[in-house]
Amino acid sequence: MSARWQDAVVGEDLPLLDAIARLDAAALQILIVTDAEGRLAGTLTDGDVRRAILRQLSLDSPVAEAMHRSPTTIPVGASREEAIGRMRERRLRHLPIIDEGGRPVGLDLLDEVAAPTTRPNAVVLMAGGLGTRLRPLTETTPKPLLRVGGRPLLETIVESFADHGFTRFFLSINYRADQVEAYFGDGSQLGVEVDYLREDEALGTAGALSLLPEAPTEPIVVMNGDILTRLDFGQLIDFHSRTHAELTMCVREYEMQVPYGVVEVEGERVTSLVEKPTARHFVNAGIYVLAPSLIANIRRGERLDMTDLAQRVMAGNGRLSAFPIREYWLDIGHLKDYERAQADFARYFIEADR
Known part of the structure; x- marks a missing residue:
């Protein structure tokens, strides 16, 4: 049982925005929501938050409007083996412990009661771009080897995946490929296995997958090599499997403010005026999960971007799922982004791991 489970208990009237802050602070990936009498009313996980974001639920709404109202639980006194079995059977990572009156008295976490899960899924990281928007930094160093927080960006990405059980990596390389290979080698220094997809010419984020040495039998994760994120990649894979998608695309909510008052008219008549x-x-957040069947349809050497592949899926009435990222995420595409990454690293990648 988690020693910190009480940090994750909130009332059902708590605003969703505050609940998200508690979810992050508790660092248990779940909140236990109780009613006025202290009985279990529901639970809130990252997945529930993502679904609330997708249906554009106001962050001022009570957490009760976003929570899962019928969570799986286990009675107090149940054995460790029973807890593990129930979580694995239902593909859960958290299990509230409930007394006879329906009140929460603890929380079992799969990561604490069972050995960490090693993921069979391969990860392909796009590390061959020229990085022209980051010049002069990339004139002698490939963008994935630029140092953020004192170490190469790509090393942080690999370690983030490894923390979630991923051990098999393919690095798609082109520009200054020798430097990338010299740094990572076979991956053994990081406790993972690394191979390389060598692009003699740019094939795009999907076309490079045609260079995989063998057809995958499990979904694979594809990610741009210039993204800094605290995304839970295990949850991403589980989401992809649960939705039976051919392609899952991670998305990020982006706000744009019009700097003027917007006027809507019909003929000469003003019908609406909204100030700024x-x-x-x-x-598109640059992170994807692909089903093996989708990769099999990419012709070897074909120039293809992931957005083109997504269009193919939709044109063929295939299932394209969206996985909203609510965790920290930064696309390091310009010098100002690189500077921000340096400032953010300590907060999101050092302090968060303490």
């Missing part, structure tokens, strides 16, 4: 409105959209 904010528009919200989901944008």
Whole structure:
């Protein structure tokens, strides 16, 4: 049982924004929501938050409107083996412990009661770009080897995946490929296995997958090699499997404020006037999960970007799922982003791990 489970208990009237802050602070990936009498009313996980974001639920709404109302629980006194079996059977990572009156008295976490899960899924990291928008930094150093927080960006990415049980990596390389190979080698220094997809010419984020030495039998994760994120990659894989998607695309909510008052008209008549409105959209976050069947349809040497592949899936009435990222995420595409990454690293990648 987690010693910190009481940090994750909140009332059902707590605003969703505050609940998200508690979810992050408790660092248990779940909140136990109770009613006025202290009985279990539901639970809130990262997945529930993502679904609330997708349906654009206001962050001022009570957590009760976003929580899962019928969570799986286990009675107080149940054995460790029973808890592990129930979580594995239902593919859960958390299990509230409930007394006879329906009140929470503890929380079992799969990561604490069972050995960490090693993921069979391969990870492909796109590390061959020229990095032209980051010049002069990239004139002699490939972008994935630029140092953020005192170490190469790509090393942080690999270690983030390894922390979630991923051990098999393919690095797609082109520009200054020899430097990338010299640094990572076979991956043994990081406790993982690394191979290389060598692009003689740019094939795009999907085309490079045609260079895989063998057809995958499990979904694979593909990620741009210039992204800094605290995303839980295990949850991403589980989401992809649960939705039976051919392709899962991670998305990030992006806000744009119009710097003027927006006027809507019909003919000569003004029908609406909104002062400096904010528009919200989901944008492509550069992280994907692909089903093996989708990779098999990429022709070897074909120039293909992931957005083109997504269009193919939709045109063929395939399932394309969106996985909203609510954790820290930064695309290091420009010098200002690189400077921000340096400032953010200690907060999100050092302090968060203490």
